Amino acid sequence: MNNFIKKEICTALDCVGCGVCVSVCPQRCISMEENKEGFLYPVIDIEKCINCGLCEKKCPQNMAHNTETSKFYMAWHKNREILMKSSSGGVFSALANWILDRDGIIVGATFNSKTREVSHELINEYRQLDELRLSKYYQSKTEHIFPLVREQIKQGKLVLFTGTACQIAALNSFLGKLDIKNLITLDVLCHGVASKKVVEEYIKSKEKEYGKKIIDFRFRVKEGKEGWEAGSGTRMKLFFTDGTSVTQDKYTDTYFVGFNSNIFLRESCYNCKYCGQERIADFTAADFWGVTNKRVSKQQLYDGVSVLLVNTDKAKKILPDLSSTLNVVDIDPMEAIPYNRAFERPNSRPEERASFFELLEKKGFDGAVKQLNSRYYRNITIKKILKKILPNGVYKNLINKG
Ligand SMILES: Cc1cc2nc3c(=O)[nH]c(=O)nc-3n(C[C@H](O)[C@H](O)[C@H](O)COP(=O)(O)OP(=O)(O)OC[C@H]3O[C@@H](n4cnc5c(N)ncnc54)[C@H](O)[C@@H]3O)c2cc1C
Ligand code: SF4
Ligand code: SF4
Ligand code: SF4
Structure with missing residues (x-):
């Protein structure tokens, strides 16, 4: 007999596939399984479930999240070799470097070319940053990562957690308290994910x-x-x-x-709660598609420029330190917003x-x-x-x- 049922922890259209429910279940009776479109959804072994309600309580899609008003900058890495290895302006690398200089841990999406799996992993060496650089435009697996991040935070390590905004929301709801001193978050502005x-x-x-x-x-x-x-x-x-x-x-x-x-985006992406200019991470990075050669040199347009959003007091304090690796220039938000739909609203479901x-x-x-x-x-x-x-x-x- 198959005891696995599709009990809804949040509505299927809202589920972002983060796997927080898997991590918090005291009975270990939730597993993430692919639906026929290839997206991961939680499935509960109902015989083991004790109906404690923790999965629903901790699901990031069942709660409101604090957001902060952002200050907009354009930014690009001073080291051209790193810039050319980055998706846009290399904001991630600058921040990751700052963390590694302080003996910290970086968490982000890695790609395994053999299994073609994208999954969130922890790294603590400069040479491993290549594994995290570059956008992989399909969903990164995260269900295993939250307890590992909590462990590092408990040990007093400085942690940079990066990912889409729904993954930052998932981490926040897993950890349960905000403003953890040794945790810094960076979200990549997100159009949506494929499977x-x-x-x-x-x-x-x-x-x-x-x-x-x-x-x-x-x-x-x-x-x-x-x-x-x-x-x-x-x-x-x-x-x-x-x-x-x-x-x-x-x-x-x-x-x-x-x-x-x-x-072919995940259903939750057409109704994404995390679009807009009010963000939940400390920093947000995006491509600065609105930039022209009136603003930066032709060479810079070739090499890439990021939009960098500084969203929290913690981020504001770190920003001056980034100036050793990153060029950072104030911009009017309207130079970026019209060129990036996710700063306003989710994509419509065609x-x-x-x-x-x-x-x-x-x-x-x-x-x-x-x-x-x-x-x-x-x-x-x-x-x-x-x-x-x-x-x-x-x-x-x-x-x-x-
Ligand atoms: C799925 C997805 C959709 C995006 N949509 C947009 C968009 O609509 N508009 C826009 O301006 N920018 C979008 N971006 C962000 C953009 O592509 C760059 O990541 C951003 O400009 C940061 O640039 P960087 O030069 O610092 O990048 P890099 O150094 O290349 O950034 C790497 C960072 O991206 C994270 N990352 C890579 N792949 C994934 C993944 N699958 N899931 C979670 N995190 C991942 C890594 O953890 C790392 O933190 C998207 C990124 C992703 C992953
Ligand atoms: S209700 Fe409790 S035991 Fe049942 S699946 Fe959810 S977390 Fe696990
Ligand atoms: S915790 Fe994450 S994976 Fe589980 S139901 Fe909620 S959104 Fe889906
Ligand atoms: S659009 Fe991006 S941030 Fe929003 S639900 Fe989809 S993957 Fe998550």
Whole structure:
């Protein structure tokens, strides 16, 4: 007999998959299991459950969270080598360095290229920072991490916990008290997350397209003519077993077309409680997509710039210390907000989301994304044909009018 049932700890549409419920259950009768979309949800072994209610009480989605009003800056790392290894301006690295200089611990999302698992892990060495750098645009597993973080805090270690805002909320509700002196939090402004299954299906499609096996991949690269500028850093780079690699075109790559059209995000992301300018972490980092060459040099646009939000008194005190590794300049919030939807509200759930996962089974990843974004792909094809047949000036005029 199967005793595992899907009792709701919070509503399924709200569950962010953090696994706090797993960590707090005194009976150890909750496990995280993948649903058919590949997202993790808690499942309770009802025979062992003693109905203590702790899982519901500690679930971050069942409680309100304190937020703080932020001060907006733009920031970029002074060391170009580190900057080029970071998603935007290397804010994470500057803060992580500050913690490691004080013998602290860093917690963040690591990627295992063999298992393709993204999971939160603890590190305490500078050379391990590469494992945490770069955005992985699918959900990081966290259910194991909260007790380990509590242990480090209890031992008096300085801890930097990084992740999406729902993961910061999860940590706060697990720890149960706010303003812990030796805990600093940084959230990465978040558009939403995909599941591991979605990424595996994307990789399968690309292996079919290129006729060879993929050994590794990155969601962010600063290379080519554009580097980071105007969204060009968010491109998929695929590494093959034969030692070759390819960087996908940012306009047509099915992963980012699907991700940016929001057709395979976790259900909770369409109703995210953590969007907006009032934040729950000490610091928030984002891409400064609104920056132009009136504000920074052309080189800087190539290399990358972050938006840095300083949200709490604790963060305000640390900020001056970061100036040894980070350039930090005041900005008007309106220079950043209009270019980053998560500063205002969550992404809407498109009608097409309902059919994506069915189509995925029938047509594979590329087929499903292309069918649900057929108008977008048609327009791109038309533009490519016009570019080929029209003189450059005429083409540019036409595109700018359209
Ligand atoms: C899922 C996701 C969605 C995002 N959406 C947006 C967006 O809509 N707009 C925007 O401006 N920025 C977004 N970002 C943030 C942005 O990509 C950069 O992470 C941010 O600008 C910090 O830059 P950095 O140069 O300091 O980065 P890096 O040094 O590359 O930052 C690495 C940090 O990201 C964390 N991280 C990486 N992957 C994950 C993951 N899967 N889950 C949790 N934490 C992770 C690591 O723990 C580490 O703290 C998103 C990031 C993620 C992970
Ligand atoms: S009610 Fe208590 S025992 Fe039952 S699953 Fe939740 S935490 Fe575990
Ligand atoms: S604690 Fe986290 S994983 Fe558990 S039900 Fe709540 S949101 Fe979902
Ligand atoms: S959009 Fe919100 S709910 Fe979804 S992963 Fe990001 S912070 Fe969490």
